[in-house]
Amino acid sequence: MIPKLRSKKISVLLMFSFVLPLLTGCWDRLEIEERAVVLGVGIDKAEQALPKPSEAISHPADKQLNITKAGLIKVSAQIAVPGRIPLGPGEGGGGGGGQKTVWVVEATGYTVADAFNVLQQRVSRPLFFGHLRIIVVSEKVAKKGIENLNDYFRRNPEVRRTNWMVICKGEATAIMHASPQLERVPTLYLMTTMDQAVKMGRFPNDFLGVFWNASSAKGKEGYLPYMEMMENDNVQISGLAMFRGDRMVMTTTPREIIHYMGIMGMREGGGEAYAKLEGMKEYFMFQSRTRQSMFKVSLQNGKPYIKVTTIIEGNLLSKSSESISLKSDVIRAVEGQLEKQAAEGYRNLIAKTQLADSDIFGFGEYIRAKQPSYWNANIQTSEKWREHYKELKIDVKVDVHIRRVGMKAT
Amino acid sequence: MEYPRQITMIQAAAVLISTIIGVGVLPLPLFAVRAAGTGAPLVTVLGILIASVGLWTITKLGMRFPNQSIIQYSEEIIGKWLAWVGCVMIIIFFSLLTSLAAREFGEVVITTVLKRTPLEITVIVMLLLATFSSRNNMTTFAYIHNFYLPLLVFPAILIVALSLKNADVINLLPVTGNDHHQMLPGILTIAGLFQGTFVYTIVIPAMRRPDRAMMASFWGMLIGGGLYLSIVVAALGVFGPEETKLLLWPTLELAKTTTLPGNILERLDAAFLAVWVTAVFTTLFSSYYFTIRAISKLFRLRDHKMLSLFILPYLFVLAMLPQNIIHMYQIIEWVSRAGLVITIGYPLILLLIAVARKKRRELDDSKATEQED
Numbered sequence: 001m002i003p004k005l006r007s008k009k010i011s012v013l014l015m016f017s018f019v020l021p022l023l024t025g026c027w028d029r030l031e032i033e034e035r036a037v038v039l040g041v042g043i044d045k046a047e048q049a050l051p052k053p054s055e056a057i058s059h060p061a062d063k064q065l066n067i068t069k070a071g072l073i074k075v076s077a078q079i080a081v082p083g084r085i086p087l088g089p090g091e092g093g094g095g096g097g098g099q100k101t102v103w104v105v106e107a108t109g110y111t112v113a114d115a116f117n118v119l120q121q122r123v124s125r126p127l128f129f130g131h132l133r134i135i136v137v138s139e140k141v142a143k144k145g146i147e148n149l150n151d152y153f154r155r156n157p158e159v160r161r162t163n164w165m166v167i168c169k170g171e172a173t174a175i176m177h178a179s180p181q182l183e184r185v186p187t188l189y190l191m192t193t194m195d196q197a198v199k200m201g202r203f204p205n206d207f208l209g210v211f212w213n214a215s216s217a218k219g220k221e222g223y224l225p226y227m228e229m230m231e232n233d234n235v236q237i238s239g240l241a242m243f244r245g246d247r248m249v250m251t252t253t254p255r256e257i258i259h260y261m262g263i264m265g266m267r268e269g270g271g272e273a274y275a276k277l278e279g280m281k282e283y284f285m286f287q288s289r290t291r292q293s294m295f296k297v298s299l300q301n302g303k304p305y306i307k308v309t310t311i312i313e314g315n316l317l318s319k320s321s322e323s324i325s326l327k328s329d330v331i332r333a334v335e336g337q338l339e340k341q342a343a344e345g346y347r348n349l350i351a352k353t354q355l356a357d358s359d360i361f362g363f364g365e366y367i368r369a370k371q372p373s374y375w376n377a378n379i380q381t382s383e384k385w386r387e388h389y390k391e392l393k394i395d396v397k398v399d400v401h402i403r404r405v406g407m408k409a410t
Numbered sequence: 411m412e413y414p415r416q417i418t419m420i421q422a423a424a425v426l427i428s429t430i431i432g433v434g435v436l437p438l439p440l441f442a443v444r445a446a447g448t449g450a451p452l453v454t455v456l457g458i459l460i461a462s463v464g465l466w467t468i469t470k471l472g473m474r475f476p477n478q479s480i481i482q483y484s485e486e487i488i489g490k491w492l493a494w495v496g497c498v499m500i501i502i503f504f505s506l507l508t509s510l511a512a513r514e515f516g517e518v519v520i521t522t523v524l525k526r527t528p529l530e531i532t533v534i535v536m537l538l539l540a541t542f543s544s545r546n547n548m549t550t551f552a553y554i555h556n557f558y559l560p561l562l563v564f565p566a567i568l569i570v571a572l573s574l575k576n577a578d579v580i581n582l583l584p585v586t587g588n589d590h591h592q593m594l595p596g597i598l599t600i601a602g603l604f605q606g607t608f609v610y611t612i613v614i615p616a617m618r619r620p621d622r623a624m625m626a627s628f629w630g631m632l633i634g635g636g637l638y639l640s641i642v643v644a645a646l647g648v649f650g651p652e653e654t655k656l657l658l659w660p661t662l663e664l665a666k667t668t669t670l671p672g673n674i675l676e677r678l679d680a681a682f683l684a685v686w687v688t689a690v691f692t693t694l695f696s697s698y699y700f701t702i703r704a705i706s707k708l709f710r711l712r713d714h715k716m717l718s719l720f721i722l723p724y725l726f727v728l729a730m731l732p733q734n735i736i737h738m739y740q741i742i743e744w745v746s747r748a749g750l751v752i753t754i755g756y757p758l759i760l761l762l763i764a765v766a767r768k769k770r771r772e773l774d775d776s777k778a779t780e781q782e783d
Contacts, residue, residue, distance in 0.1 A: 015542070016536060018542075028523070028524045028525060029527045046534045115532070154656065156659075157521055157522045159665060160677055161663060161666050161667045162666075162667060162669065162677065169512070179622075209576075209663075209667050210576070212653055213649050213650050213653045214646070216650070216652040216653040216655075216656060217650045217652050217653070218652060229615075349638055363581050365581075365650075366580060368582075368583075368584075368588060369582075369583030369584060370583065370584075372583075372584040372586075372588055375588060376588055380588070
């Protein structure tokens with residue numbers, strides 16, 4: 001028994017000596033107020049051609065680097081000011097009233113990483129990207145290519161894939177500096193704008209991860225929301241910014257967002273459209289509720305052919321006068337008219353994307369998936385698909401159903 | 411002291427499942443997609459089939475010699491010296507497997523959460539955890555696995571199920587993939603991720619009813635393999651083949667993209683990492699335990715406890731050998747493919763010879779050779 005007791009003692013002692021160093025604390029301990037929490041990032045093209053000597057931190061000042069096509073970029077980061085972010089809607093009215101909840105810091109660099117390095121030199125606390133919610137990229141930078149941004153944000157483990165990346169007309173800094181009235185924190189306002197648009201069926205759920213998935217896929221191109229700064233610190237989603245690879249090539253009109261969602265059959269419908277019957281004066285306004293679509297891929301004479309069928313269900317929102325009352329045949333006629341309009345809109349949008357070689361619908365992915373032998377023999381790469389997409393034959397058919405007319409009988 | 415055989419069928423299956431689910435689940439979709447693009451699920455299924463052959467072989471052997479582990483019956487089948495060579499190979503391979511798992515764990519933790527903690531600390535903590543746990547006997551070993559099993563399986567299923575919201579069937583087609591020339595190495599790599607199941611050779615002699623060992627290995631492979639397959643399908647469905655190729659740990663990105671409904675958790679990666687640490691622990695525990703049990707059997711030691719501390723420094727040094735993360739994954743892929751010779755080829759040869767020489771042992775309840783204390 002004695003040796004056993006002793007071995008027990010030794011093992012207990014050993015355990016303590018091993019456990020003790022593990023309990024002493026945490027290497028990575030970093031209190032929340034010791035971090036510079038970056039909520040939003042804006043990326044612009046810098047005005048100057050060469051970096052200022054003070055900003056040459058990751059490279060010598062006297063050397064011109066040629067890393068990206070965009071040249072020097074300016075990054076503006078919205079950093080949360082600790083203690084001034086209201087925790088709930090009712091809180092923070094008195095205490096922090098009038099004070100800014102965020103601090104916008106700017107820096108320039110050749111790449112995002114370079115600019116953040118300069119930024120870190122100016123901000124006392126370590127930058128933390130775990131709460132980054134929105135990345136605003138100016139149109140100018142996007143048109144030169146955002147490969148460098150994609151690389152940086154994909155690599156950084158703190159950055160979420162559920163962020164929003166938006167392209168803005170004009171300066172991204174302006175959006176970073178804007179302070180809309182609905183939310184105390186400007187970035188949260190931008191984020192709510194996007195999230196609510198998705199919920200209302202006014203914009204596809206196209207967060208950063210979805211954009212990345214689309215732009216790396218061979219038979220598909222990515223697209224991002226296109227934002228515009230309006231007066232009164234207001235921002236509007238005014239279209240889709242279509243990409244080819246990592247370069248933005250074209251924007252759509254706001255109306256075409258709905259057309260895009262119709263073609264893709266994104267369930268939550270929110271589009272509204274006027275219809276006017278031939279030979280009548282009345283305008284009917286229709287609002288879609290749900291959408292559904294099907295892509296049928298086949299080969300015709302050895303060439304791929306895609307048939308898109310969209311089914312839209314919705315309600316009548318308004319009617320311009322009392323001269324005509326709603327009857328079955330009127331409803332049917334309105335449906336027919338809407339179908340015609342929608343199909344035309346869809347065809348125009350498809351033609352537009354074909355002109356820009358930007359297959360934001362992912363028709364190529366359908367061909368890769370459904371006609372693999374054709375894909376393997378003729379396409380295989382995304383460059384080849386861009387060439388093929390121009391000549392792709394696509395037919396569109398739309399079925400509109402008006403289900404309800406609201407609380408008015410006629 | 412000899413205890414009666416205590417491990418039930420369910421515990422045996424639990425050991426298998428929690429051994430299978432380990433560090434490998436993080437890069438798993440990447441391995442599969444690299445091999446065949448959208449054919450990744452197919453590659454995974456083929457990998458599972460190969461691994462099943464291996465598991466079937468060691469189960470068959472185990473049932474033929476229900477009182478002995480592979481170290482003992484291999485001596486009986488092919489003679490002492492040849493078996494000795496085989497056993498040393500197995501031991502070296504499992505030491506490598508253990509240390510590489512610990513290193514991979516350390517790399518993931520440093521990259522994602524504890525950026526400033528030295529690699530040595532994360533690795534040594536994990537190894538120490540396995541060291542102390544492996545001082546237990548076989549029954550406790552099985553209990554620990556059984557205890558952690560629900561903690562591994564249910565969160566994994568939850569993440570897969572929730573992530574399917576963002577998935578697109580188009581990303582899974584065509585099921586054979588568009589490009590096949592990398593398929594075979596991919597299948598072998600995936601089969602290699604299952605090699606921890608070799609620990610089964612020391613579990614069977616401690617099972618209450620070794621005749622039900624086949625049942626346990628069937629369920630273990632079905633659930634473990636099924637989970638692997640569903641992770642691959644979910645990652646591929648959400649990211650698509652090309653994006654998956656850009657991600658070092660697609661499963662972790664999957665957890666990052668997935669949100670719990672109702673804004674409870676906006677990203678599941680923190681929760682997932684917590685679960686994953688447990689999964690790594692159970693896998694590491696299995697291979698560590700197997701290594702020291704095999705050494706103690708080989709040198710006919712009565713006790714394996716002191717060995718647990720003795721091999722720790724060797725494993726630690728092995729874990730520190732890879733120069734960087736790219737180098738580490740090269741080594742891991744190479745080791746796990748080469749290991750198939752040891753974990754599938756060698757038992758297969760043993761089984762063939764055993765059948766040819768009509769070697770078999772009857773179940774002997776009174777004298778379980780697995781020593782317990």
